[in-house]
Amino acid sequence: MKWLSLSLALAVPTQAALRFGCSTLTIQRLDPLVEPGAAPSAHLHQIVGGNAFNASMDPAQGDLGDKGTCTTCTFSEDFSNYWTAVMFFKHTNGSYKRVPIMQNTALPNGINGGMTIYYTQQDFSSNGNTKITAFKPGFRMTVGTPTAESKFGPGLKFVCLNDKGTRFPELDDFPTQRCPGGIMTVHHFPACWDGKNLDSPDHQSHMYNTVKDAFQNSGPCPASHPVRVPQVAYETLWDTTQFNSMWPSDGSNPFVLSYGDNKGYGTHADYVFGWKGDSLQRAMDSSCMFNACENGNPLLSQGVQQMNACSVSKTVTEDIDSWLPEMPGMSGM
Template identity: 50%
Template sequence: MQWFIVLSLGLAVFAPLSNALLRFQCSQLVIQRLDPLVNPGMVPSTHVHQIVGGSFNWTVATMHPKKDMPGESTCTTCSFSEDFSNYWTAVLYFRARNGTYKRVPQASQINGATGGITVYYMQDALYDQQQKSKVKAFPPGFRMFTGDVQARTKEQVARFRQNTYTCMKNAGTREPESLDFPKTTCAAGIMINQRFPTCWDGVNLDSPDHMTHMSYPETGTFESGGPCPATHPVRVPQVLFEVVWDTKKFNNKADWPTDGSQPFVWSFGDATGYANHADYVFGWKNDALQRLMDTPCVVNCPAANPKTQTTANMNKCSQNPVVDENIDGWINELPGGYQAQYH
């Protein structure tokens, strides 16, 4: 029998290995104001994003479903060299007491990687140690979105409670999770978790809102191992982003707002944290993802003989921003003209 370690609720748990759970790092590709999924063709897009994955030509600011992501990418920032998917989120900023903003860098979870995020593909939620569900890999041209950029209250974010924050005490902290920004300093940074739906309608590669072609299990929770609803009968891998924002340099309370409120804000102005969201465009080469999901393996999946690359090659695959603007220095407003919104 094979075994693996599941990090669940901050504890290491030994469990029998049934099927696949992929966990890998992607270095930073580019940070800029482009969003070919939600704002196709708009240069610049409404707010700043951090993007990882395949080096698709982001200068065109659009991704047609018939585009061959692996074929049009020369490299990828992900450790699996057959993964030319694109993964992106908004960018976190710190708002100082004097009202100016500074971009918060991302911290890699592996030594030597440049920023980026950690990506999971699972047959069941991370909490399920058996990983027993049979899943179908996404088809070419597939894309999806999770979250609500307009959410500013707990009531508005209720349907997206799978997108959370963890105030990290150390590198292994995974709980507790909250739906809004942490209210105190976090010794090892702030981790966001973004869990995408696991049930597909089996027909549409996308939908107008980039969400309705997807669903969570019919029990309505991302943790559930329940069946997919009849409207969305095809179970696909659970995609999870872990992004660690290196907030340590901003932990001096003397720089925080005088009323003691938390100082972090998303690049589109949300200072509550409720508008946490993420984008995904599938781009694995040929049947590489299906092969991995069908093979009993964990993390690096040696049994499936995946093609991997060095961290140096991951870091080398980066792009210069298309949009020429100051996103890193101390600025008086967020790129795109946003200010912090607390409600």
């Protein structure tokens, strides 16, 4: 679906969709879904959202919507956490440098890195006349797997940016040439839930994927997973341009994700629900679109200064910003 149709979508009164920014909460080796309690976890993640984030995130400890005291997201009622693997540049001398994160051009100026988060219904032009049920307290899921050695599934993409507004073509792996505007990673989550389990051992089986690429669902939910939930998606923009002059002379891709993947097939993302009260359900039941949902219509929102001020303390103390002989946790690579 071409992004040119967004202007048409804005005129559709029955559509409800959220698109908002979340500044960076922390960048460290923590992964409370896959490696709960591990500090450090195996590889480095970028985390955004509410400040109740910690190494364990045991759902028995209570609802994130009640525990958080601040959030890095535009909507001040959203204490969810969203995280992805970090991107590194590998120099020809074998050293690594973390690639900084850029603000999406569609978001207010001044956001500290972070991600763009979406909660859409069927697509950008129709809610499909289907009731969208908000996630429940304690809900969590992942998409993708870092062990994948080929294309894992729909909705996990890379985009070689001409500028921050570039959205196509979507690629299954890393771009093979210098990108004038950086690289965007895209993570679309499944949108059908079994209606029973807030999680599953693999953090995926309680969900079913009807997602096509570029924010489109392919059909109704199956009987095994009958409940339509919002389609969550992340966009992360990486400022790879500062490394363009260091591109290897043989033309090989110099970028690698923090778990050691230089192809991109293992790109993955994690989500823990933490909207306060019924705020997400109210948004899905409304007809608001993107920033029209702010300022109490129907969601409370906050400014960039408040978003950037929210943070959590470092649990894992290690150098992640210098030129490094190896990526954090990747000894011997």
